[in-house]
Amino acid sequence: MVFHLLQPWYAHGIAEAILRTANFSVPLKIYEIGGGSGTCAILNYLDYVMLNAPPRFYNNMTYM
Numbered sequence: 001m002v003f004h005l006l007q008p009w010y011a012h013g014i015a016e017a018i019l020r021t022a023n024f025s026v027p028l029k030i031y032e033i034g035g036g037s038g039t040c041a042i043l044n045y046l047d048y049v050m051l052n053a054p055p056r057f058y059n060n061m062t063y064m
Contacts, residue, residue, distance in 0.1 A: 011044030019053055027060040 022028060032041040041063060050058050 007040070008044035008048070011040045012048045014040075015045045015048040015052070019049065022053075022057070024054060024057045027062065028057070029062045029064065031064050 018028070030041055030045070046061075046063065049061065
């Protein structure tokens with residue numbers, strides 16, 4: 001439940017760390033595991049990447 005108090009900042013921090021080290025020529029695969037509704041990746045992480053990464057990188061991502 002603590003995550004819900006920190007959203008979207010928790011997911012934005014993860015997304016920023018990944019974008020800083022990402023190889024934009026390789027498609028990114030995202031696996032969200034664990035309990036919950038998936039709001040970390042679906043609402044927060046993916047939105048951050050969509051707004052801050054090159055469009056081609058976002059369009060080639062896979063979410064599982």
